[in-house]
Amino acid sequence: MRSVINRKTLALPYVIFMILFVIFPLIVILYYGFTNGSGHLSFANFAAFFGSRRTVGTLLYSVVIAVITTLVCLLIAYPTAYILAKGAFCRKHGFLMVFVMPMWINFTLRITALKEILSLVEGNLAMHPFFNTIFCMVYDFLPFMIMPLFNSLTKLDKSYIEASADLGATFPQTLRKVILPLSVPGIVSGVTMVFLPAMTNYVVLDMVYNSTYIMGSLIGSYFSSYDWNNGAVISAILLMLIGLFTLMTGRLAAEKGGGRR
Amino acid sequence: MSENNVLIQMKDLTRTFEDDGTTIVKDFSLDVNRGEFVTFLGPSGCGKTTILRMLGGFDKPTTGSIILDGKDITKLPPNERPINTVFQKYALFPHLNVYDNIAFGLKLKGLSKEEMKKKVSDALEVVDLEGFEKRNISTLSGGQQQRIAIARAIVNEPQVLLLDEPLSALDYKMRKEMQLELKSMHKQLGITFIFVTHDQEEALTMSDKIVVMSNGHIQQVGTPEEIYNEPANVFVADFIGESNIFNGTMADFRKARFADAIFDCVDDFEKGTKIDAVIRPEDVEVVEPGKGQINGSVTSADFKGTFYITFVQCGQYEMEVHCLKQFKEGQEVGLYVQPDNIHIIPYDNTINHFEGVLGGITGGLLHVEFADIKWDIDPLAVYPDAVVSDDHISDKSGNVIETEGVKVMAYIPPEEFAMSDDVNEGDASGQIVSFYYIGDHYSYTIRSKAEFDYIADDEYLWNQDDIVSVKADPSKAVFKIIK
Numbered sequence: 049m050r051s052v053i054n055r056k057t058l059a060l061p062y063v064i065f066m067i068l069f070v071i072f073p074l075i076v077i078l079y080y081g082f083t084n085g086s087g088h089l090s091f092a093n094f095a096a097f098f099g100s101r102r103t104v105g106t107l108l109y110s111v112v113i114a115v116i117t118t119l120v121c122l123l124i125a126y127p128t129a130y131i132l133a134k135g136a137f138c139r140k141h142g143f144l145m146v147f148v149m150p151m152w153i154n155f156t157l158r159i160t161a162l163k164e165i166l167s168l169v170e171g172n173l174a175m176h177p178f179f180n181t182i183f184c185m186v187y188d189f190l191p192f193m194i195m196p197l198f199n200s201l202t203k204l205d206k207s208y209i210e211a212s213a214d215l216g217a218t219f220p221q222t223l224r225k226v227i228l229p230l231s232v233p234g235i236v237s238g239v240t241m242v243f244l245p246a247m248t249n250y251v252v253l254d255m256v257y258n259s260t261y262i263m264g265s266l267i268g269s270y271f272s273s274y275d276w277n278n279g280a281v282i283s284a285i286l287l288m289l290i291g292l293f294t295l296m297t298g299r300l301a302a303e304k305g306g307g308r309r
Numbered sequence: 310m311s312e313n314n315v316l317i318q319m320k321d322l323t324r325t326f327e328d329d330g331t332t333i334v335k336d337f338s339l340d341v342n343r344g345e346f347v348t349f350l351g352p353s354g355c356g357k358t359t360i361l362r363m364l365g366g367f368d369k370p371t372t373g374s375i376i377l378d379g380k381d382i383t384k385l386p387p388n389e390r391p392i393n394t395v396f397q398k399y400a401l402f403p404h405l406n407v408y409d410n411i412a413f414g415l416k417l418k419g420l421s422k423e424e425m426k427k428k429v430s431d432a433l434e435v436v437d438l439e440g441f442e443k444r445n446i447s448t449l450s451g452g453q454q455q456r457i458a459i460a461r462a463i464v465n466e467p468q469v470l471l472l473d474e475p476l477s478a479l480d481y482k483m484r485k486e487m488q489l490e491l492k493s494m495h496k497q498l499g500i501t502f503i504f505v506t507h508d509q510e511e512a513l514t515m516s517d518k519i520v521v522m523s524n525g526h527i528q529q530v531g532t533p534e535e536i537y538n539e540p541a542n543v544f545v546a547d548f549i550g551e552s553n554i555f556n557g558t559m560a561d562f563r564k565a566r567f568a569d570a571i572f573d574c575v576d577d578f579e580k581g582t583k584i585d586a587v588i589r590p591e592d593v594e595v596v597e598p599g600k601g602q603i604n605g606s607v608t609s610a611d612f613k614g615t616f617y618i619t620f621v622q623c624g625q626y627e628m629e630v631h632c633l634k635q636f637k638e639g640q641e642v643g644l645y646v647q648p649d650n651i652h653i654i655p656y657d658n659t660i661n662h663f664e665g666v667l668g669g670i671t672g673g674l675l676h677v678e679f680a681d682i683k684w685d686i687d688p689l690a691v692y693p694d695a696v697v698s699d700d701h702i703s704d705k706s707g708n709v710i711e712t713e714g715v716k717v718m719a720y721i722p723p724e725e726f727a728m729s730d731d732v733n734e735g736d737a738s739g740q741i742v743s744f745y746y747i748g749d750h751y752s753y754t755i756r757s758k759a760e761f762d763y764i765a766d767d768e769y770l771w772n773q774d775d776i777v778s779v780k781a782d783p784s785k786a787v788f789k790i791i792k
Contacts, residue, residue: 208402
């Protein structure tokens with residue numbers, strides 16, 4: 049018997065949603081990005097972005113902040129996730145919860161609280177704006193790094209670590225030759241989950257740094273002055289950069305984790 | 310054998326887990342000779358894998374020591390031991406190909422490329438997988454992964470190779486094949502193999518020496534033939550192969566009475582000694598009724614390829630017989646067992662005995678505590694000649710006997726322990742850790758939280774791990790004062 053509702057009809061709401069809220073906005077962004085004010089195809093916005101010191105500088109600055117945030121997160125999260133996943137805790141999920149709990153608190157509230165603490169310690173926030181930015185970003189994004197690492201390290205069978213030791217490897221050697229390569233999928237998803245939002249985040253900078261030297265605020269500033277074309281082209285450039293990054297890390301994960309399952 | 314032939318000495322190894330206080334290995338001592346193929350055999354949870362892990366360095370004994378070639382390696386980490394392991398699930402590194410997996414240990418030693426290549430291809434030749442260097446681990450079958458895991462271990466030329474149930478994941482035919490191959494590899498390499506399995510057939514096929522274990526203790530050490538033909542106790546007899554086990558007594562010189570009959574046997578024990586008789590099903594001959602030692606009627610006969618598993622009911626006892634001829638259900642037969650096929654084990658091995666302490670006298674009863682049990686008993690059971698009053702006892706000449714703190718041994722026959730599933734009902738309660746069938750009833754070993762073992766006989770079938778209580782009539786227990 050043929051049913052009226054088949055799989056295709058079930059997918060319909062999602063297709064409509066995707067078209068309305070993903071595909072269509074993307075087309076709008078690309079349209080505005082590569083047209084001028086009068087609606088003619090133009091690469092002038094594109095050229096203007098890479099021609100201006102201010103905009104390229106902002107892009108580089110965003111990348112630098114995102115890279116440092118990601119690295120610091122990784123350095124803190126990896127040992128933490130390893131200890132949580134492989135240590136002899138009887139309530140490791142409880143411990144994990146403690147690390148993830150800040151996410152339950154409103155984002156701006158968290159930053160405001162952090163700001164108060166930092167100004168209490170440092171006296172004047174303007175003294176270390178860069179450090180403060182990184183500090184707040186790391187605090188914010190750490191759970192997103194810990195979760196995927198924890199998951200991938202929990203799945204890592206203890207017998208691989210034992211086999212490595214059995215074959216004569218010291219712990220640092222095992223870490224380098226076995227644990228790190230086998231947790232690459234976790235590292236990749238952690239890095240993706242921290243790097244991408246860190247790159248476009250502007251709330252932290254806005255609140256801690258009072259700076260517009262970051263991509264998110266740049267786009268915001270164009271849009272709020274109704275300059276759709278320049279705002280859109282920066283969004284499109286960001287989109288392409290992120291797309292490229294995702295492609296690269298995805299390939300890395302497939303290569304390293306590919307031998308498994 | 311000479312002293313320096315011993316490669317590994319395990320001395321009084323005990324492993325207790327801190328979190329719940331359970332002891333998985335207790336006072337385990339064993340010597341392993343150079344080049345031997347030793348198998349640890351026992352049911353799951355008997356501690357065999359824990360011992361292997363202690364040898365590999367993945368687990369440290371709570372007390373005791375491991376000596377390898379005269380050197381104490383008890384506290385050495387795994388990477389500093391000349392020992393390699395073949396893991397149960399192989400643990401081949403999925404991110405490396407076959408070559409890099411096998412060369413893993415060699416690279417750490419800093420061997421040259423040429424040397425490494427030579428050794429890897431030699432190791433692959435040993436396991437019959439020449440030319441597999443470039444293959445990805447995920448493209449290999451279970452049997453091939455098994456061989457690569459062995460190659461990865463032996464390429465390091467260890468003094469000892471540990472194998473943790475390495476064949477359990479393979480199908481029946483593959484397992485048979487690998488058993489023979491492992492045995493020939495052992496001959497070819499001359500390395501000491503320590504093999505862990507719960508499969509008695511595997512152990513009998515491959516080993517030079519079998520160590521039968523249960524509950525963290527060695528039950529018997531011997532060659533496959535010794536273990537099979539001369540089991541040291543009922544546990545070994547029941548675990549290795551099929552067995553008919555009967556309780557009985559020695560009726561006369563080389564005559565044993567069990568299953569309501571008298572059998573000639575070749576083991577010498579004093580007349581009246583309580584015994585267990587073990588008879589292998591293949592050693593029982595089916596004869597004309599009246600021509601054997603006992604008669605019975607066939608209750609079932611199932612074809613098993615090369616023989617029939619035939620059950621014969623003889624009065625209240627049941628005998629398993631493996632025979633080539635098919636008998637009809639209900640057919641009356643006689644059963645005959647050659648004297649040298651009856652293996653007699655003194656029954657003392659399985660009687661409950663506990664060390665305890667006496668207390669004072671109240672209401673004419675003597676307080677005694679042993680294992681988990683606290684009883685108030687008739688003082689005459691301990692002091693047969695005493696004169697009992699309400700709060701003390703005295704000897705014949707009127708001197709008061711001090712009972713407080715006197716050490717005693719309590720003996721309770723297994724048949725006196727009644728089992729119940731009401732845990733508050735009995736004298737003690739615990740979990741059934743093992744059981745076997747003895748002719749007309751089951752013998753259970755019940756372990757309490759405080760790690761005391763109670764042996765109880767019951768005609769009903771309980772399950773492994775059931776929580777039960779045991780209760781005995783104090784008047785059926787025997788007490789002896791320890792001097």
